Ligand SMILES: Nc1ncnc2c1ncn2[C@@H]1O[C@H](COP(=O)(O)OP(=O)(O)OP(=O)(O)O)[C@@H](O)[C@H]1O
């Protein structure tokens with residue numbers, strides 16, 4: 598059983614200028630946990646992509662979105678949750694990396710940088726993405 602089970606929750610306005618606040622916050626949390634610089638960079642990029650998605654694809658711009666950090670001794674789990682328009686998760690395809698101006702890179706980047714990624718979305722209700730990074734050596 599893990600000894601540490603710390604949870605931090607943030608409620609953030611749906612505005613792009615707050616993405617940097619989340620980047621700084623997650624950097625501080627991951628640094629405190631003992632992640633190395635490379636992993637901290639990965640986590641920062643992934644979290645920024647998830648927050649940008651919550652802001653840009655969330656139709657409801659009056660509601661805040663939520664970021665939760667769950668900390669234990671072996672991993673950091675980050676949940677980004679919005680009440681936007683949602684999407685059909687089976688329609689999120691891997692991008693064609695030969696097309697330089699192709700969008701749709703965010704989820705692909707998140708999946709490549711994090712150890713475990715789960716996306717749940719309900720059309721009209723919102724989206725939750727849960728990303729995990731392990732402290733130990735890469736598996
Ligand atoms: N929070 C969200 N709410 C609703 N739809 C989402 C959300 N996150 C992702 N999606 C859907 O998944 C698609 C893929 O997301 P992804 O981040 O990979 O690409 P993008 O945001 O379209 O482009 P990019 O991130 O490269 O600027 C989006 O176009 C959108 O349809």
Ligand SMILES: [Mg+2]
Pocket residue numbers: 646649650702703704
């Ligand atoms: Mg995106």
